[in-house]
Amino acid sequence: MLPPAAAAELTALGHEALSVTEAGLGGRDDATIYETAVEQQRVIVTENFADFATITNDRIAAGEPCVPVVFVRKRQHPRGPALAPALARHLHEWSAANPNPYPGVHWP
Template sequence: MFHHAVAERLRALGHDAVHVREIGLAATEDAVVASTARAERRAVVTENVADYAGERDVILVFVLKSHLPGGGAQSAALATALDRWAADNPDPYLGQHWPL
């Protein structure tokens, strides 16, 4: 799970972003997170490729932590990458996306 600071940074950049912890889904099964994202027309940003690979009718943004800097720089780098991806994909298709 990525740090909640990513959602905070995305909101500061003007995005309607939430972290699962902020909406009470931090310890919830992945299928419930996907279902909630689908119902709210949100994207799921995750490193958990294996558990979400079968989901097809939700926007999935896969990001591997190994492609990001470590420590405190990770949240800022991920928010910047997601902001860029969102600008390049204003109406993303349902399914898998790999922005990094």
């Protein structure tokens, strides 16, 4: 799981970001999280490639609404307390370069 502090760091950088816990979805299954993101027109940021790529690809194939899903790897960033700000900066830079990401899988 990504650190909830990353959402706070993204918010400080001017993004409307929520952690799964802040959104009231802590402990919910991935399909519910995805459906909520679709309803709220949010971008999903996760390190859970296997499940969210499958959900995204299945929804695309079925012609169902989709959202951008951004996959990140924590191991590409510093550990400990430096992780959240580093991850937020990385996503902020990606967002600036991709202001209107297409629904589907992204690897920044």
